[in-house]
Amino acid sequence: xxxxxxxxxxxxxxxxxxxxxxxxxxxxxxxxxxxxxxxxxxxxxxxxxxxxxxxxxxxxxxxxxxxxxxxxxxxxxxxxxxxxxxxxxxxxxxxxxxxxxxxxxxxxxxxxxxxxxxxxxxxxxxxxxxxxxxxxxxxxxxxxxxxxxxxxxxxxxxxxxxxxxxxxxxxxxxxxxxxxxxxxxxxxxxxxxxxxxxxxxxxxxxxxxxxxxxxxxxxxxxxxxxxxxxxxxxxxxxxxxxxxxxxxxxxxxxxxxxxxxxxxxxxxxxxxxxxxxxxxxxxxxxxxxxxxxxxxxxxxxxxxxxxxxxxxxxxxxxxxxxxxxxxxxxxxxxxxxxxxxxxxxxxxxxxxxxxxxxxxxxxxx
Numbered sequence: 001x002x003x004x005x006x007x008x009x010x011x012x013x014x015x016x017x018x019x020x021x022x023x024x025x026x027x028x029x030x031x032x033x034x035x036x037x038x039x040x041x042x043x044x045x046x047x048x049x050x051x052x053x054x055x056x057x058x059x060x061x062x063x064x065x066x067x068x069x070x071x072x073x074x075x076x077x078x079x080x081x082x083x084x085x086x087x088x089x090x091x092x093x094x095x096x097x098x099x100x101x102x103x104x105x106x107x108x109x110x111x112x113x114x115x116x117x118x119x120x121x122x123x124x125x126x127x128x129x130x131x132x133x134x135x136x137x138x139x140x141x142x143x144x145x146x147x148x149x150x151x152x153x154x155x156x157x158x159x160x161x162x163x164x165x166x167x168x169x170x171x172x173x174x175x176x177x178x179x180x181x182x183x184x185x186x187x188x189x190x191x192x193x194x195x196x197x198x199x200x201x202x203x204x205x206x207x208x209x210x211x212x213x214x215x216x217x218x219x220x221x222x223x224x225x226x227x228x229x230x231x232x233x234x235x236x237x238x239x240x241x242x243x244x245x246x247x248x249x250x251x252x253x254x255x256x257x258x259x260x261x262x263x264x265x266x267x268x269x270x271x272x273x274x275x276x277x278x279x280x281x282x283x284x285x286x287x288x289x290x291x292x293x294x295x296x297x298x299x300x301x302x303x304x305x306x307x308x309x310x311x312x313x314x315x316x317x318x319x320x321x322x323x324x325x326x327x328x329x330x331x332x333x334x335x336x337x338x339x340x341x342x343x344x345x346x347x348x349x350x351x352x353x354x355x356x357x358x359x360x361x362x363x364x365x
Contacts (some may be wrong), residue, residue: 006331010067015039016074020345027348030190035076037142046110047069049089049229054105056089062293065244071250076352077197079245084138084198085110087241091147093215093230095178103145103178104279112143112203116311117174119150119205127211133187133204133252140186140293141199146179148205149218158348161210178214179205194348194355232299236310239317239361243324246286246356250324251347254278257331260339260346275325284323291316321361321362328349328353 022033040046048064050056059067059123064086075245088111092100101107119132134148152173158325187202208265229237254277258279261270295309305313332339339346356362 004320006327010043010070011039011074011084018076019074023077023345023348024343026077028133028196028343030196031141031199032077032081032197036075037215040078040082040085040106044107046085047089047104047105049226050104050109051100051224052090054092054101055107055109056092056104058227058229059184059230061237061240062289062296063277065240065289065292067252068241068244069248072245072356073251074248076195076245076249076252076349076356078353079248080195080198080356081139083245084112088113088145088147089329090230090234090237091176091216093221093224095222096213099178099213100223106144108142109144110139110142111145111147112139113136113147114203116150117149117151117172119148119177120153121150121175121177121210122153124209125300128175128177130179130205130208130210131214133202135202136190136200136247137203138200140184140201140203143181146181146203147176148179148203149174149176156237170204174218174220176216177208177210178216179208179210183208183210192355194351194353197353215295228296228299231303232296233305233310235361236295236305236313236317239314242356242359243288243317243320243361246321246362247281247288248323249353249354249356250281250327253327253346253353254281254331256346256349257335260335260344264338266334270331270352273331273334277331281323281327282318288320321357323354325357 019036020285022036026032026036042055045067047056048059048067050058052058068079071082089104091111092104093203095103112135116132116134117248118129118134121128121130130150132148132150137146154177183205185204187204189202190200221230231343256318257274291312293314295305298305298309332350336344338344341347
């Protein structure tokens, strides 16, 4: 089952076959293979939101969401890693252009990191001393750059007005820090039952010196103001991206479920449930893309999104993800013990789907 994307397939049939042949090993050994990474680099999928002049392949959000969906339909780990890696390109507009070039302008450039401010930073001459640990940093084992948010310790001098939050003087000052791999220790603690090959480990830094020019504020644009993607609000941007992954995994799940049902000679009840879920997913995905494309056109026309548009994007993204999740919840229990085996395709899809939809931005709460 494939929801039409409105464009040509990005991956060749040979690439799809190779990735799927390696999927069991990636799941078992909890790491992405060099061949899969090379495919990502070849298509420049980590650079979907990086300006062309920085060796990027700047892409509209609706098109990128379809790429995330297509990647995740091939394999959940691939979809997640492409989405997370590409999302780091959003920071190119927040760094100075010199720093952006240093961070992004090479084939294998990709950021891993965390938005949670679970570190501290003390100002010293020329920069900051950063300490802390940050969970769930997907792509940590091959990242060329790390970013992490930290609270500026009291007594430090705030570098600029951008560090002062809009919520009030009593709120902590938070800044983002760019760290090199040799400043980071990776604690290989990602032991989730799905998306096992995403290397979403905890990272830590101990007394890491970060020059002031290698820091940035999430509220201060420093370049590439004319790139439309950087004008899209970050929260709905992230929700659209993750929803694309959830939908793609659900498509793969339904493909695998159809194949297994055919092998087992499943009852009309099971076949009917499969057809019902396929139809519901197709409708939800259609509504999702209609909303995303409408928001993109609004941004192009008006230079911003109405609050109502942002809310609708969030609603449609969460709805698409929840519909995707329901495919697994409704169909998996009908497939018997063969689906319970961890080394089966259907089992991997089910686990990846459950894990992806556990993300806070996709939960219907």
